[in-house]
Amino acid sequence: MAAVPVTERLAGGPLTGVTVIELAAIGPAPFAAMMLADMGADVMRIDRPIDVANPDMYAGSHQILNRGRRSIAVDLKHPDGPSIVLDLIADAAVLIEGFRPGVAERLGLGPADALARNPKLVYGRMTGWGQDGPAAQRAGHDLNYIGLAGALEPIVGADSRPVAPLNMLGDFGGGGMLLAFGIVSALLQVERSGQGQVIDAAIVDGTALLTAMLHSMRGTGEWSAPRGENLFDGGAPFYQVYRASDGRWLAVAPLESQFYAQLVLGLELSAELALHQQWDRASWPHQRQLIAARIAERTRDEWLAVFDGTDACVTPVLSPSEAPADPHLSARGVLSERAGLIQPAPAPRLSTTPGRWPGPAPKVGEHTRELLVGLKYSAARIAALVESGAVQAPTAH
Numbered sequence: 033m034a035a036v037p038v039t040e041r042l043a044g045g046p047l048t049g050v051t052v053i054e055l056a057a058i059g060p061a062p063f064a065a066m067m068l069a070d071m072g073a074d075v076m077r078i079d080r081p082i083d084v085a086n087p088d089m090y091a092g093s094h095q096i097l098n099r100g101r102r103s104i105a106v107d108l109k110h111p112d113g114p115s116i117v118l119d120l121i122a123d124a125a126v127l128i129e130g131f132r133p134g135v136a137e138r139l140g141l142g143p144a145d146a147l148a149r150n151p152k153l154v155y156g157r158m159t160g161w162g163q164d165g166p167a168a169q170r171a172g173h174d175l176n177y178i179g180l181a182g183a184l185e186p187i188v189g190a191d192s193r194p195v196a197p198l199n200m201l202g203d204f205g206g207g208g209m210l211l212a213f214g215i216v217s218a219l220l221q222v223e224r225s226g227q228g229q230v231i232d233a234a235i236v237d238g239t240a241l242l243t244a245m246l247h248s249m250r251g252t253g254e255w256s257a258p259r260g261e262n263l264f265d266g267g268a269p270f271y272q273v274y275r276a277s278d279g280r281w282l283a284v285a286p287l288e289s290q291f292y293a294q295l296v297l298g299l300e301l302s303a304e305l306a307l308h309q310q311w312d313r314a315s316w317p318h319q320r321q322l323i324a325a326r327i328a329e330r331t332r333d334e335w336l337a338v339f340d341g342t343d344a345c346v347t348p349v350l351s352p353s354e355a356p357a358d359p360h361l362s363a364r365g366v367l368s369e370r371a372g373l374i375q376p377a378p379a380p381r382l383s384t385t386p387g388r389w390p391g392p393a394p395k396v397g398e399h400t401r402e403l404l405v406g407l408k409y410s411a412a413r414i415a416a417l418v419e420s421g422a423v424q425a426p427t428a429h
Contacts, residue, residue, distance in 0.1 A: 044072050044385065044388065045070070045071040045072020045073075045378075045382075045385060045386065045387045045388050046071050046072060046382055046385040046387075047068055047071040047072040047073040048072035048385075049072075049074075050068070050072070050073040050074070050125045050126065050219065051073070051074045051076065051123065051124040051125050051126070052065060052068050052069075052073045052074065052075040052076065052124065052125065052126040052127075052128065053076050053078065053117065053120050053121055053124045053126065053127045053128070054075055054076065054077045054078065054101070054127075054128045055078045055108075055117075055127070055128065055129040055130070055131070055136070055141070056077055056078055056079045056080055057128075057129070057130030057131070057158065058090050058094065058130070059097075059130075059174075059199070059203045059204075059207070059208070060130070060158050060203045060204060060207030060208035060211065060235065061128055061129070061130030061158040061208070061211070062094055062097040062098055062208075063097050063203070063204050063207070063208030063209075063212075064128060064156070064158065064207075064208040064209070064211040064212040064215070064233075065077070065101070065128055066096070066097050066098070066099060066100065066208075067208065067209070067212040068126070068212060068215065069099065069100030069101060069390050070099075070100065070378035070379075070387045070388065070390060071378065071387045071388075072385075072387065072388060073126075074102070075100060075101045075102070076101070076102050076103075076104060076120060076124075076399075076403060077098065077101040077102065077103045077104070077394070078104060078106050078108070078117055078120075079103050079104065079105045079106075079396040079397060080105065080106075080107070080108075080396075081105045081106075081107050081396070081397065081421070081423070081424035082105070082396045082397070082424065088396070094393070095371075095373060095392070095393045096373060096375050096376075096393070097393075098393035098394070099370075099371075099375070099390050099391065099392055099393050100390025100391055101393065101394050102394060102398070102399035102402070102403060103394040103395065103396055103397055103398050103399055103400070104116075104120075104397065104399055104400045104403045104404070104423065105396050105397030105400055105423055105424035105425065106400075106422065106423050107421055107422055107423070107424075108139050108141070109139070110420070110421060110422040111422075112417060112420065112422040113139075113422055113423075114139055114140040114141050114145075116404075116407075116417070116422065116423065117141055118140075118141070118145065118146070118149050119407050120403070120407065121146050121149050121150050121153060122149050122150050123150075124150065124153065125152070125153070125154060125219065125222070126153070126154045126155075126156060126215055126219070127146055127153055127154070127155050127156065128156045128158065128211070128215075129141070129155075129156070129157055129158070130157075130158040130159070131159075132159065132168075132169060133159065133163045133164070133168050133169065134169075136157075143155045143157075143230045147228055147230075150228065151226075151227060151228055152222050152226060152227065152228045153228040154215055154218040154219055154222060154228050154229065154231065155228065155229070155230045155231065156211050156214065156215050156218075156231045156233060157230065157231060157232055157233060158207060158208070158211050158233050159232075159233070159234055159235070160172045160173070160176070160177045160202075160207075160234065160235045160236065161177070161234060161235075161236055162232055162234035162236065162237060163232045163234070167180075173199075174196075174199035174201070174202035174203045174235070175196055175199075175202075177202045177206070177207075177235040177236050177239055178197075178201050178202040178206070178235075178239050179194075180236055181202075181206070181235075181236045181239040181240045181243065182240065182243055182246075183201055183202075183206075183239050183240075183242060183243050183246075184196070184197075184201075185259070186246065186259060186262075186265050187265065188259045188260040188265055188266060192259060192260065201239060201242065202235045202238075202239050203235065205238070205239070205242060206235050206237075206238030206239030206240075206241065206242055207233065207235040207238055207239075209238070210233050210235075210237070210238035210241070211231065211233035214231040214233050215231060218231055249262075249263070257313070261313075261316075267313075267316060268287075268316060269316050269317075269319035269320035269323055270284065270285065270286050270287065270292050270295065270310065270319070270323075271284070271285050271287060272284055272285075272320065272323075273349060274323060274324050274327040274328075275324075275327070275328060276327055276328065276330060276331050276332040276334075276335060277328055277329060277330055277331050278331040278332055278333075280331070280332035280333075280348070280349070281332065281348070281349035282327060282332055282335055282336075282346055282347070282348060282349065283346070283347050283348070283349050284323070284327075284344075284345065284346050285345040285346075286343075286344050286345040286346075287345070289307065289310060290343070291343050291344060291345050292307065292310050293307055294339075294342050294343055294344040295323075295339075295344040295345070295346065297344075298335075298338050298339050298342060298344050298346070299323065299326045299327070300326070301322055301323070301326060304322050305319060305322060305323075332348055333348075336348060355367055356368070356369075356374055364377075365377050368389075370389060370392070371391075371392035371393075377389070378390075395426075396424070397423070397424045397425050397426060398426065400418075400423050400424065400425035400426075401414060401425050401426075404417070404423070
């Protein structure tokens with residue numbers, strides 16, 4: 033079935049009608065909520081009231097992660113704050129929180145409180161270390177989690193120093209996507225049983241899950257050489273990044289023999305590189321030296337012209353600013369400008385109920401009055417909550 037062009041996507045999505053309450057957090061939790069919003073969920077974000085003198089330091093970096101929400105600003109430490117959230121939870125399908133273990137409970141918003149109010153609720157908990165274990169209460173960030181999970185050490189850089197893969201491997205791949213998957217799985221179970229449940233999504237768990245193939249290769253002896261000398265860690269000359277004469281880079285990955293043959297042909301190295309030696313590890317340093325020297329003779333784009341239309345598995349290493357203009361990514365609308373920012377399109381693409389381009393990130397408290405009115409709070413009660421500091425709302429016009 034042909035892909036659905038981004039410009040023709042429906043305004044809904046497979047999660048239309050699913051209400052999600054998101055307790056404001058950073059990194060993986062809002063990424064999971066973004067994925068749900070992209071698929072049509074109505075995400076209501078419980079933001080902290082803004083301290084005008086100390087604005088949220090993460091506001092800029094999270095503009096895209098926070099897209100597609102409505103925002104209500106509630107002081108969860110105010111005596112009336114948790115009850116407002118519980119009122120929102122009463123008719124919701126999902127709650128997402130990213131506090132350290134025990135914090136939600138101390139606020140009166142833990143799983144017992146939430147499920148007592150709504151037994152069908154899917155309660156998603158996002159942490160780095162998990163809800164239990166010796167490290168559960170420790171602070172940490174992506175680099176700590178992927179280091180402990182065994183995913184950072186094999187990524188070798190200069191001087192054998194492990195290289196941080198931005199914060200994509202832990203926060204988003206092992207964290208946010210894991211939570212989103214868990215939420216959708218639990219929603220399916222609610223349809224069958226009518227009972228909600230709690231999801232313990234830990235970045236260390238998700239990152240370890242991503243190392244499944246690595247552990248398989250280690251167990252079978254396919255990953256037994258020193259760091260930097262294995263198939264996917266830069267050891268294989270046919271799974272490597274090479275610098276062209278203009279200083280730009282090519283990703284070269286013809287693992288299969290028929291693809292490797294096309295690489296050798298395009299590089300005009302048939303006399304120097306014997307195809308039957310592709311997997312001869314002893315010859316890898318020599319293969320790498322020959323390929324690197326040849327690629328250094330021409331510019332990146334000259335080599336792209338050579339390999340255009342072939343299966344040599346040679347592609348450019350594009351910068352984030354270059355990627356949106358790539359012909360393939362552009363044709364699929366993978367990266368597009370929305371609300372003044374280049375943004376990744378909703379994914380994956382469903383054939384009959386595709387995702388949507390959601391609206392921009394809301395201002396903190398932008399929908400406070402709207403959501404309180406939706407709870408049937410009277411105008412007098414809303415005014416009292418604003419006056420007491422329990423909630424923050426823009427001035428009504």
